[in-house]
Amino acid sequence: SAKTSGKNGLCFYTRGMNADAMDRILLENDLRRAIERRELHLHYQPQVDARSGRLVGAEALARWNNRRLGAVSPEVFIPLAEETGLIRPLGEWVLFDACRQGRRWQQQGLALPVAVNLSPAQFHQVDLVQVVQSALAETGLDPALLVLEVTESTVMRDVGEALETLKVLREMGIGLAIDDFGTGYSSLASLKTFPIDTLKIDRSFVRDTPQDANSAAIVSAIIAMAHNLSMKVLAEGVESPGQLEFLRDHGCSVVQGLLFGSPLCSSAFFDYLLQGRPCPQDPESR
Numbered sequence: 001s002a003k004t005s006g007k008n009g010l011c012f013y014t015r016g017m018n019a020d021a022m023d024r025i026l027l028e029n030d031l032r033r034a035i036e037r038r039e040l041h042l043h044y045q046p047q048v049d050a051r052s053g054r055l056v057g058a059e060a061l062a063r064w065n066n067r068r069l070g071a072v073s074p075e076v077f078i079p080l081a082e083e084t085g086l087i088r089p090l091g092e093w094v095l096f097d098a099c100r101q102g103r104r105w106q107q108q109g110l111a112l113p114v115a116v117n118l119s120p121a122q123f124h125q126v127d128l129v130q131v132v133q134s135a136l137a138e139t140g141l142d143p144a145l146l147v148l149e150v151t152e153s154t155v156m157r158d159v160g161e162a163l164e165t166l167k168v169l170r171e172m173g174i175g176l177a178i179d180d181f182g183t184g185y186s187s188l189a190s191l192k193t194f195p196i197d198t199l200k201i202d203r204s205f206v207r208d209t210p211q212d213a214n215s216a217a218i219v220s221a222i223i224a225m226a227h228n229l230s231m232k233v234l235a236e237g238v239e240s241p242g243q244l245e246f247l248r249d250h251g252c253s254v255v256q257g258l259l260f261g262s263p264l265c266s267s268a269f270f271d272y273l274l275q276g277r278p279c280p281q282d283p284e285s286r
């Protein structure tokens, strides 16, 4: 990398490290302030029935526009929040805001489940269940309209504890999805015992389907496994009609991706609802 190049490699490297550390501190301070000042916002991405094209859910995705850096990716600020403990206030804000939006949709006559991502630290927080309970109680959202997404590595970190937490959430009537499925190391034995509703196939497999035979084989194997475990299966990152066709042919029930809509702010999402959605019935026509 550039850090080790240059005439005086060591000196350059040291300066690079300092700059990185400085950037991190600045970014951490900015993130802390952004959370306090409510400068983050949520976007919502449509999840649609693979056959009918009907809207069946929306995933809440956190967004942060920093005045120095512009849009900072959640792939950057979520891990930073995890490392600095900021995930607690950030995660609570996301949960409350998404539940508030879900409730608004409910009041507008739209019973649309809203999916919220839980980071590993958030999932293993001792009072997670209470936090979820108060988000539902304070917003009045029907628990059946909330879906919590966790990754395989999150639940595999401590299988016993994860199973307890998932059971309680499930008993509350909340939907549970495993995100980015196929990229972690799941014990299939544990997976079978978890009260999970939905497996979300990671977009890295969807991306290369159907042209790459290995990816296509993984996608169809995950769909078959989900069905055998009586779980729904959702494919994320669907961008092309060819991918949709393959997924439908293999029995994937729900799809999400740029083909159906990018993540939108809540007002744009509502406009999208009113305008009607592109119908994915005929993949050839798009």
Ligand code: C2E
Pocket (backbone or CB within 6 Å): 045, 060, 061, 062, 063, 073, 074, 075, 078, 094, 117, 118, 119, 149, 179, 180, 203, 236, 237, 238, 239, 256, 257, 258, 259, 263
């Ligand atoms: P994820 O939960 O797997 O979310 C899906 C990501 O794929 C989102 O990226 C979404 O914008 C992107 N995406 C959707 N459709 C397509 C597509 O057709 N093609 C491609 N290439 N990408 C697509 P985003 O919003 O940048 O979020 C990245 C990750 O950050 C999320 O992955 C999730 O793990 C995490 N994240 C985002 N918001 C939150 C949050 O509120 N809380 C927590 N804990 N994590 C979050």
Ligand code: MG
Pocket (backbone or CB within 6 Å): 059, 117, 149, 179
């Ligand atoms: Mg997700």
Ligand code: MG
Pocket (backbone or CB within 6 Å): 179, 180, 200, 202, 203, 236
């Ligand atoms: Mg995912």
Ligand code: MG
Pocket (backbone or CB within 6 Å): 180
């Ligand atoms: Mg992801």
